[in-house]
Amino acid sequence: MSGATSDESTTTATGGETETRTALKRVVLYAVLVGMAVFYLIPIETGLMTAITDPSTYTGSTPYLPPLEPLVPGTGSFSLEPFGNAFDGLSRGLVNSVILVVPATVLSGLLGSMAAYGLTNVDWRGQVGIYALFIAGIFIPYQAVLVPLTQFWYNVVPLQSMFVPLASFPFVQEYHWKLAALIITHTAYGIPICTLLFRAHYKKLSSEMIEAARLDGASVSTIYRRIVLPLSVPMFAVVFIYQFTQVWNDLLFALTIVQFGDASVVTQELVGIGVSQSGTNFPLRMAAALLAAFPTLIVYILFGDKFAEGVTA
Amino acid sequence: MRKLIARVRDRWSDSDVRTDGGEVSAERSLLRRDSVRSAPFWLPPFLLVGLFVYGAVLWNFVLSLTDFQGLGAPDYGSLDFENYAIAFNGGTPTWSELTVDPVWNSLQNTIILMVVFSVVCLVLGLLLAILVDRNIRYEDTFRTIYLLPMSLSFVVTAKFWLYMYNPQTGLINAAIGLVGIGPVEIVQNPDLKLGAVAFALIWQFSGYAMIVYLAALRGIPTSHFEAARVDGASTVRMYWRVIIPQLRTATVSALVVITVFALKAFDFLFSMYGGYQPGPSADILATRMVREAYANQNWAYGSTIAVILFVMALFIVTPYIYTQYKRGEL
Numbered sequence: 001m002s003g004a005t006s007d008e009s010t011t012t013a014t015g016g017e018t019e020t021r022t023a024l025k026r027v028v029l030y031a032v033l034v035g036m037a038v039f040y041l042i043p044i045e046t047g048l049m050t051a052i053t054d055p056s057t058y059t060g061s062t063p064y065l066p067p068l069e070p071l072v073p074g075t076g077s078f079s080l081e082p083f084g085n086a087f088d089g090l091s092r093g094l095v096n097s098v099i100l101v102v103p104a105t106v107l108s109g110l111l112g113s114m115a116a117y118g119l120t121n122v123d124w125r126g127q128v129g130i131y132a133l134f135i136a137g138i139f140i141p142y143q144a145v146l147v148p149l150t151q152f153w154y155n156v157v158p159l160q161s162m163f164v165p166l167a168s169f170p171f172v173q174e175y176h177w178k179l180a181a182l183i184i185t186h187t188a189y190g191i192p193i194c195t196l197l198f199r200a201h202y203k204k205l206s207s208e209m210i211e212a213a214r215l216d217g218a219s220v221s222t223i224y225r226r227i228v229l230p231l232s233v234p235m236f237a238v239v240f241i242y243q244f245t246q247v248w249n250d251l252l253f254a255l256t257i258v259q260f261g262d263a264s265v266v267t268q269e270l271v272g273i274g275v276s277q278s279g280t281n282f283p284l285r286m287a288a289a290l291l292a293a294f295p296t297l298i299v300y301i302l303f304g305d306k307f308a309e310g311v312t313a
Numbered sequence: 314m315r316k317l318i319a320r321v322r323d324r325w326s327d328s329d330v331r332t333d334g335g336e337v338s339a340e341r342s343l344l345r346r347d348s349v350r351s352a353p354f355w356l357p358p359f360l361l362v363g364l365f366v367y368g369a370v371l372w373n374f375v376l377s378l379t380d381f382q383g384l385g386a387p388d389y390g391s392l393d394f395e396n397y398a399i400a401f402n403g404g405t406p407t408w409s410e411l412t413v414d415p416v417w418n419s420l421q422n423t424i425i426l427m428v429v430f431s432v433v434c435l436v437l438g439l440l441l442a443i444l445v446d447r448n449i450r451y452e453d454t455f456r457t458i459y460l461l462p463m464s465l466s467f468v469v470t471a472k473f474w475l476y477m478y479n480p481q482t483g484l485i486n487a488a489i490g491l492v493g494i495g496p497v498e499i500v501q502n503p504d505l506k507l508g509a510v511a512f513a514l515i516w517q518f519s520g521y522a523m524i525v526y527l528a529a530l531r532g533i534p535t536s537h538f539e540a541a542r543v544d545g546a547s548t549v550r551m552y553w554r555v556i557i558p559q560l561r562t563a564t565v566s567a568l569v570v571i572t573v574f575a576l577k578a579f580d581f582l583f584s585m586y587g588g589y590q591p592g593p594s595a596d597i598l599a600t601r602m603v604r605e606a607y608a609n610q611n612w613a614y615g616s617t618i619a620v621i622l623f624v625m626a627l628f629i630v631t632p633y634i635y636t637q638y639k640r641g642e643l
Contacts, residue, residue: 033444037458040516043473044461046484050476111358118354121347128643130359132634135643137366139569139630141576143602144623145369147376147616150606152369155386188365191358220350249466251580256607267468271584282482289472293465300464304457307464311521312528 044290051086051287054079058283082287086273090288092262093269097248100179100265104186105243109236111187112194117228119195120202121220131199137192142252150256153181178263185257186247193246194239197310201235202228241303242310245296266292370623377616380408387613396617409611416618418593419601422507423625426597427575429511430518434571435564437515438522443552445523446530456527460520467517467580474513475500475585500585506595514581518574522567529563530556569633576626579603598622 050058057077087094115134119127153159163177205228213223251267258264270292274285300307378392399406403415445455462470477483480496489497499505533556541551579599582591589604591597598618606615637643 029444029447029449033449033455036441037455040458040462040520042484043477043516047473047476111361114354115358118351118356121351122355123348127348128638130355131643132638133367134359134362135637136630136634137362139573139626140366140370141573141599141619141622141626143579143599143619144373144626145366145619146373146603147606147612147619148369148372149365151372151376151387185365188361191362192366195358214347220347220354224354245464249468249580251466251468251583252577252603255583256603267466267580270468270472271587275587282476285472286476289469293469296464296466297461300461301457304460308456308460308524311460311463312524 047286047290050282051082051290052079053077053082053283055082055281055283079283082281082283083291085284086288086291089273089284090266090269090291093264093266093292096179096263097266099176100182100186101244101247104183104190104247105240107183107187108190108194108243109239111191112196112239113198113229113232113236114224115191115195116198116202117224119199120205131195134192134195137189138196142189146252146256149185149253153178153185153257157181173262175262178258182253182257182263182265185253186250189253190243190246194243197239197242198232198235201232205231237303238306238310241299241306244299245307248296373616373619373623376613377620379613380406381613381616382408383610383612396614399614400617400621406614408613413611413614416598416601416621419596419598419618420621422595423576423597423599426507426511426514426578427572429508430514430575431568431571433511433515434519434522435567437519438524438567439526439557439560441519441523442526442530445527456524459523462517463520465517467578468584470513470517471581471584474509474516478509501592503592503594506592510578510582510585510595513585514575514578518571522571525563525567526560529560533559565633565636569629572629573626576622598625 054077119131119134122130159177159181160174163172163174163180166172166176167174210223210227213227214220218226249267250265251271254265254268258268260268270288273288274281375389375392376387377396378394379387379389380391380395381387395406398404399413400416403413405412441459445452445459449455465473477485478499480486480498483499485499486496497505499509537555537559538551541555546554576599578597582595582597582600583589583603585591586595589600589608591600598621602615602618602622604615605611605618634643
């Protein structure tokens with residue numbers, strides 16, 4: 001719990017004046033907290049209010065505060081049409097993002113866990129250096145590798161030609177090679193942060209237990225499968241949530257590896273949506289933004305604590 | 314590290330009770346063999362990171378020494394630092410008929426954005442953390458709301474804030490309209506651009522600073538708060554004198570992460586300005602780099618700007634990792 005002693009406890013019977021002052025302090029405290037909450041919520045809230053407005057009746061004098069009269073379902077301007085259109089506009093991106101995010105998240109999480117476990121067993125002095133290389137990878141800006149990555153995927157690795165025969169299988173399209181390249185890239189870039197998250201966890205695992213198991217003749221991989229993995233389940237949740245958010249939200253790798261076209265992911269589709277010759281369709285744009293953010297928002301609202309644990313590691 | 318200290322301590326302690334004898338040494342050698350047996354676990358991820366991260370960084374550096382223009386294969390035969398001269402002084406490179414601008418403008422914008430964004434994020438985050446830490450009701454709700462924008466992508470944030478800043482429909486202009494100032498074009502105004510970008514990014518990431526500080530505040534023993542209370546220090550004074558000095562570690566780690574976020578703001582600018590051209594007053598190194606490589610096809614020059622970005626990140630991160638190592642945190 002909080003380290004600060006609560007203000008209530010300091011009001012000993014010294015008379016009404018202190019109590020009023022304390023009460024006033026609390027009122028100010030809550031006012032600031034609520035004001036800040038409004039600041040964080042209002043862009044999302046105005047987006048939502050606009051997204052449920054009928055585009056034909058949308059005037060731009062946005063109703064910011066629900067439930068204003070025109071926004072009552074069934075009356076004039078309430079409409080789910082923008083969400084319907086946004087879903088149509090984003091559907092390709094949503095499908096591709098799902099194809100991308102599941103393997104990339106699982107692979108980077110698993111490889112990060114393996115790296116963290118393997119390094120705890122290493123008894124050389126060099127292991128801190130190896131680990132430092134893993135950690136430094138978290139902070140390397142994507143820009144520093146974009147040009148080589150584009151060269152690599154387009155001119156060095158014949159991934160594209162590998163997908164031509166695969167395209168005879170159901171569900172496999174030739175353009176999926178770009179998503180495969182993106183999965184591998186995101187996996188490699190996700191390993192450092194996953195390693196960091198697992199490392200902190202594995203250091204806390206009782207080394208006596210592991211060593212005892214070792215001396216009883218359990219092999220390194222048996223210990224991993226039988227002891228370490230089952231104990232890592234809660235940590236996997238943290239890692240998966242964090243990586244899912246990272247990969248789902250990325251635009252830069254997608255822009256450079258996928259460029260544009262059939263393999264576009266949701267962030268790419270979102271950039272240009274709702275802008276046409278006739279002007280900007282704000283309800284559609286806001287609906288699309290909310291729809292693209294929906295998976296990460298839901299995950300965050302349901303598992304907020306785990307997300308926080310991930311970002312503060 | 315700790316194992317090493319323990320071993321040294323064993324050496325120097327009472328020489329009759331050496332722990333590296335008999336049974337224990339069998340265990341030692343077993344664990345040493347495990348170093349090799351564990352290689353299948355850490356080597357594959359290490360090779361992936363080595364290839365895609367460090368290998369790519371090195372290759373990028375080599376590319377920055379070429380004249381690569383995207384056609385055919387890069388010519389690795391003639392390597393020179395011409396692109397760096399262009400990056401710092403501008404001029405007409407051998408690979409182009411046109412003059413190419415130096416990077417000073419985007420470098421300056423990058424640094425301004427980084428400083429403003431990180432300082433405001435940290436101050437706001439600390440303030441929120443202290444408030445949330447005051448034994449409030451519905452703490453979880455407040456925490457969740459403050460951190461909510463962090464789960465959004467840069468693209469979504471840009472969409473929301475474009476709408477907020479819109480002169481006709483935006484809430485910001487509606488608010489200043491109440492004070493009697495007419496609708497202001499914010500997003501395309503050269504004087505306000507960078508501020509608008511910074512403000513939206515602060516909205517997205519200040520919650521992160523709050524969470525880091527909150528974790529640090531919860532780690533401070535209650536006795537510190539009580540001692541200050543007994544001394545009769547006022548609340549403000551207590552935080553200023555006693556608590557905040559203990560948050561140095563949290564500040565450093567939050568600062569490192571947040572400045573690197575600022576370096577990565579490309580996604581945000583790309584969505585806010587609908588492409589590679591945020592205009593000179595909001596152009597940062599990240600956008601300049603991608604524009605040079607992918608829009609202007611000056612691949613080698615793009616690599617050069619990427620090297621500059623990488624070196625900046627290195628300057629921020631290396632001291633951090635080194636201090637972590639010194640404190641035995643790795």
